[in-house]
Amino acid sequence: xxxxxxxxxxxxxxxxxxxxxxxxxxxxxxxxxxxxxxxxxxxxxxxxxxxxxxxxxxxxxxxxxxxxxxxxxxxxxxxxxxxxxxxxxxxxxxxxxxxxxxxxxxxxxxxxxxxxxxxxxxxxxxxxxxxxxxxxxxxxxxxxxxxxxxxxxxxxxxxxxxxxxxxxxxxxxxxxxxxxxxxxxxxxxxxxxxxxxxxxxxxxxxxxxxxxxxxxxxxxxxxxxxxxxxxxxxxxxxxxxxxxxxxxxxxxxxxxxxxxxxxxxxxxxxxxxxxxxxxxxxxxxxxxxxxxxxxxxx
Amino acid sequence: xxxxxxxxxxxxxxxxxxxxxxxxxxxxxxxxxxxxxxxxxxxxxxxxxxxxxxxxxxxxxxxxxxxxxxxxxxxxxxxxxxxxxxxxxxxxxxxxxxxxxxxxxxxxxxxxxxxxxxxxxxxxxxxxxxxxxxxxxxxxxxxxxxxxxxxxxxxxxxxxxxxxxxxxxxxxxxxxxxxxxxxxxxxxxxxxxxxxxxxxxxxxxxxxxxxxxxxxxxxxxxxxxxxxxxxxxxxxxxxxxxxxxxxxxxxxxxxxxxxxxxxxxxxxxxxxxxxxxxxxxxxxxxxxxxxxxxxxxx
Numbered sequence: 398x399x400x401x402x403x404x405x406x407x408x409x410x411x412x413x414x415x416x417x418x419x420x421x422x423x424x425x426x427x428x429x430x431x432x433x434x435x436x437x438x439x440x441x442x443x444x445x446x447x448x449x450x451x452x453x454x455x456x457x458x459x460x461x462x463x464x465x466x467x468x469x470x471x472x473x474x475x476x477x478x479x480x481x482x483x484x485x486x487x488x489x490x491x492x493x494x495x496x497x498x499x500x501x502x503x504x505x506x507x508x509x510x511x512x513x514x515x516x517x518x519x520x521x522x523x524x525x526x527x528x529x530x531x532x533x534x535x536x537x538x539x540x541x542x543x544x545x546x547x548x549x550x551x552x553x554x555x556x557x558x559x560x561x562x563x564x565x566x567x568x569x570x571x572x573x574x575x576x577x578x579x580x581x582x583x584x585x586x587x588x589x590x591x592x593x594x595x596x597x598x599x600x601x602x603x604x605x606x607x608x609x610x611x612x613x614x615x616x617x618x619x620x621x622x623x624x625x626x627x628x629x630x631x632x633x634x635x636x637x638x639x640x641x642x643x644x645x646x647x648x649x650x651x652x653x654x655x656x657x658x659x660x661x662x663x664x665x666x667x668x669x670x671x672x673x674x675x676x677x678x679x680x681x682x683x684x685x686x687x688x689x690x691x692x693x694x695x
Numbered sequence: 696x697x698x699x700x701x702x703x704x705x706x707x708x709x710x711x712x713x714x715x716x717x718x719x720x721x722x723x724x725x726x727x728x729x730x731x732x733x734x735x736x737x738x739x740x741x742x743x744x745x746x747x748x749x750x751x752x753x754x755x756x757x758x759x760x761x762x763x764x765x766x767x768x769x770x771x772x773x774x775x776x777x778x779x780x781x782x783x784x785x786x787x788x789x790x791x792x793x794x795x796x797x798x799x800x801x802x803x804x805x806x807x808x809x810x811x812x813x814x815x816x817x818x819x820x821x822x823x824x825x826x827x828x829x830x831x832x833x834x835x836x837x838x839x840x841x842x843x844x845x846x847x848x849x850x851x852x853x854x855x856x857x858x859x860x861x862x863x864x865x866x867x868x869x870x871x872x873x874x875x876x877x878x879x880x881x882x883x884x885x886x887x888x889x890x891x892x893x894x895x896x897x898x899x900x901x902x903x904x905x906x907x908x909x910x911x912x913x914x915x916x917x918x919x920x921x922x923x924x925x926x927x928x929x930x931x932x933x934x935x936x937x938x939x940x941x942x943x944x945x946x947x948x949x950x951x952x953x954x955x956x957x958x959x960x961x962x963x964x965x966x967x968x969x970x971x972x973x974x975x976x977x978x979x980x981x982x983x984x985x986x987x988x989x990x991x992x993x
Contacts, residue, residue: 400747412845418811421970426845428845428849429849429852429853429856429857429859430857430858430859430860431852431856431857431858431947432848432849432856432858433858449952477846479813483809483810483813488804488805488806488809489809489810506786506856507786508786508787508855508856509852509856510854511781511784511786511787511809512781512787512848514776515781515813515816515848516815516845516848516849518816518817518847519814519816519841519844519848520841520845522820522837522840522841522843523837523838523841523842523844525837525841525842526837526838526842527837527838529834530860531831531834531913532830532832532834532835532838533830533831533834533835534829534830534832534835535833536824536827536829536831536832536837536839537824537830537835539821539823539824539833539837540819540821540824540825540833541836542819542820543817543818543820544821546817546825547724547726547817547818547821548819550810550813550814551726551727551730551814552729553810554729554730554807554810555727557725557806558727558729558730558807559729560727560728560729560730560731560938561727561728562728585894594964629814634728635816636817645835676834687936
């Protein structure tokens with residue numbers, strides 16, 4: 398069976414579970430009404446939920462509980478949502494459209510978008526501390542998610558504001574951007590899922606397999622994203638297409654060309670599949686997700 | 696001896712220790728050069744360091760180690776620095792001057808100010824996870840600092856964007872703003888310091904005393920701040936004075952009048968001193984800090 402253009406319901410089932418989990422957690426907080434609305438707009442307004450899906454399947458692939466991994470899935474989705482809200486701001490990417498709807502600062506104002514993004518970032522760690530099965534697991538999850546978040550922000554700085562060490566080639570800079578900007582949080586999603594789902598009992602060998610898988614698909618995800626920006630329409634993507642080119646951004650198609658970019662996707666997909674071999678059949682869903690990610694069209 | 700207008704060197708000694716601690720931690724990270732510079736500008740550029748001072752003296756007052764409390768002091772100062780950077784942004788308070796220097800977005804641009812603020816928030820939790828003596832203590836510190844941070848953000852939302860439940864009086868709204876906006880992080884500073892300094896061994900009774908002390912001085916701090924905004928010059932404060940009035944903000948002098956605001960300061964100072972009684976002489980520095988905070992002129 399060739400990889401499908403959509404993920405099966407079984408593979409995407411974690412999305413709704415994590416959505417319900419985050420909605421329940423937000424309901425416990427007593428936030429200002431307008432802040433709560435803005436957070437829900439940004440967090441519960443659709444999206445692919447790739448990171449929580451990876452977190453829960455990573456948990457299952459190392460013999461863990463997907464229920465115990467919900468906190469990890471929610472945490473990385475909160476970080477992803479915060480990053481979209483802030484990246485869309487006028488001073489950064491200045492995007493008006495996200496998932497086919499107005500971006501948060503268009504819908505709720507720029508002040509609220511800054512503060513709601515901040516709140517999502519803080520709430521991620523508050524939720525980890527409140528909901529992890531023990532303070533020790535909370536500490537380990539905080540390590541994964543915080544270091545992934547800092548790297549993601551560093552990647553956004555490299556991408557939009559520079560700050561590179563001297564002597565790097567364009568290709569090296571591009572990989573540095575993407576391993577940080579997209580890859581680090583995907584890595585954190587998989588690792589945190591495996592750690593939370595096993596309550597810390599995941600073996601070093603299994604965590605290493607999960608980590609190599611995540612690093613491969615993280616970079617692959619960004620190359621595919623760059624290719625989609627060149628090849629797809631705004632209507633199909635639900636966000637503005639060809640904006641990378643309009644902004645003169647360094648992307649894989651620009652630096653490597655389209656064919657070499659596609660070759661890189663194929664090579665990384667192979668890396669991802671090989672990384673899962675030590676995990677056996679339990680990791681089949683992760684393998685299928687990687688295959689989907691290589692051929693997705695939005 | 697009447698309370699002094701400046702704190703003694705012994706009382707402010709934690710400021711430099713926490714500054715050195717944070718600078719050392721930043722040096723381990725390998726951040727993009729421009730991001731590192733912006734973070735250092737915001738974090739190491741002076742300021743009263745009230746929160747780290749409280750964290751370390753809280754540790755000592757419950758028989759803990761100030762060395763072990765450095766991570767708590769650094770964490771709350773990072774949160775404080777992040778909040779100043781984002782609150783100063785054009786979409787929020789739109790301030791050009793902070794501590795007598797250009798604000799971060801004036802010095803490094805608005806995009807960098809948003810991202811450096813985000814990075815400070817993320818790094819706070821990364822540092823807790825990296826530096827706390829155990830994952831368990833990291834989890835407990837994350838609880839304190841994250842819940843304090845979320846409350847601080849909620850307080851900023853109440854203050855600038857509303858979102859109150861219906862039926863509150865002006866005085867109730869004002870207290871809700873300030874217990875969140877300023878009080879929650881001061882509470883977190885003292886509690887996190889006591890927890891980190893004792894490696895979690897602080898007694899419930901001592902932690903309760905620290906908590907009541909912190910809640911009293913947190914509200915007092917904001918009332919004094921409001922009074923200073925009315926009474927002092929921009930030059931003396933190092934930030935724009937009378938801006939609350941210019942913005943039509945609800946403040947204690949506006950809602951209660953100046954005399955009743957001063958009475959509230961005196962009552963809260965009494966509460967703070969009484970809260971420390973169970974801690975004995977070890978808490979004398981905290982008592983002295985409270986007395987100073989009641990009469991500070993900037």
